[in-house]
Amino acid sequence: MPVKRWALVLFMVTLGLLTVHAQNPPDLEKRLADLERKMKQLDPAFVPAPELTLIQRLDALEARLDQALTARTAVAAQAAPATPPPSAFAPTQAGPALQPVSVSGDFQKAADSETRLPVAGYMDFHVNKLSGDSFRPDFHRFVLLFGHSFSDRIKFWSELEVEHSLVEGGEESGEVALEQAYLDFLITPKFNLRAGMLLTPVGIINERHEPPAFNGVERPFVESIIIPTTWRELGFGFTGDLGRGFRYRTYLTSALDASRFNAEFGIAEGKSSGFDASMRNPATVVRLEYAGVRRLALGASLYSGLAGYNTPGINPRVTIASFDGRYSYRRLDLRGLFANTWVSAAGALNQRLRQQTGVNPNVASQMRGYYIEPALHVLPRRFRHDVIAFARFERYNTQQAMPAGYLPLQQFNRSSWVTGLTYKPVPDIAVKFDYVFNRSQSRVVNSLNGVNLGIGWWF
């Protein structure tokens, strides 16, 4: 009670002082005029009316201020929509410690801005033609991505794909595949946990395969054959940003299945994709990336795991080392990748698979591939549309080194030139055309060239 009484006394004294200070009518008038002038600075539409009484002028000023405050609140709400309530992990949350002042930029001016949907996704429609064959249209990929934030620290991400547009039981057709579905537990920028169905972090394309993100209708051969695509496994691991542009991901994942290795596609068909996978001998994969210089991205990946859970008595170890880089300078883009795969006990694996199936798969003990792709943005930067001319040279050999007693099949020692154009009316739509010159070291098997048309989009 005494506190309340003192507060009341203090309030009355303050009010009295203010009243005494402000009771001089000319002073009052001057201050009101000053306020009206400032209001006009804020809102040029406001017109002072000195002929009115003091009360009327105050009413007008008050009404105008209310309007300005209402408009300001609406703009702030538009600029910062629905912010979730702060989570229990307070230390890295920004409260009033970072006070937003203003938001501006081109996104507010765009009259033709996109409509936002609660899901993301990408689609890929191709028309492929090999020499001597007819044009074959294919709605290759229809992919929807869903994410959800349980809190600012726990997030879910998923990717569900329909390939080749049709899925029917027991018939050769497309597939419905869960490409990703994982939870991220964000602890510190340097150390986070991830668990679920994970994309194996090897190479460029496996984690960045949205159609506008690469040139060419089809993904590079090296990143389809030497490195499986889309390679996903069940597992868990750690991710983080080490600072100075360095990031890492390291996972323990389900193993490759060596019973599906072969001469043509190397280890690519051994991915489990989360179905009937084995974690008895989990594989280890680690990727380190550097993106500390603008428009330069470098990456190195190392994968190692036993793959013999379907080949009793034989447990070959698969090791993959890959290095990749992307760089843009003005209107020129450059990207390249090198990958080498080792398969231990390949001779014993071939013998065991021949016993199981009656066919020698001729699995190599080493597979190797690389590609380099320069690309030029043909139109000047001021154009809203983008046309990219590119040429990609790829060398990929799934018979690089053979175990004792096995000869390499030279038709699988291949190279390709992929040349073409990518047209982007907006950055997220890519209309693609390319011509593919395929060659192999075989004198018997003739490699076919091909032409591809495609349109892909991301939203």
Place this chain on the structure above:
Amino acid sequence: MVVLMRLLLTFVAAWGLLQAQNDAERKPDRVISISAERFTFNPSKVTVKQGELVEFVLTSEDTDHGFRVPGAGIDVAIPPLGRGEARVRFIAREKGKFVFECSRPCGAGHNLMRGTIEVK
């Protein structure tokens, strides 16, 4: 008395508005360019001084991204490559480390597209 009270309230409200207008119009103490690309911000760590008026100029190298500072009421769209930039101004009131993140789903690495603002 009523007139005086209303005058006082009006004056305080007008002063607040003018102050906010001044922060928005005055030259920022620091302007920092941040580019967004699947799935990184570059730079991903930004250091500013306490009390500074900071302006982030946000651009994208590919698709559109978002820039959100959880709990601070900052959440803006970054337009895609070639479609301009977004500018965010804020005052770093307190020392500490604050996470910013992409708020627009952009692909497999979206959840980890994050960075840190360190206020010293």
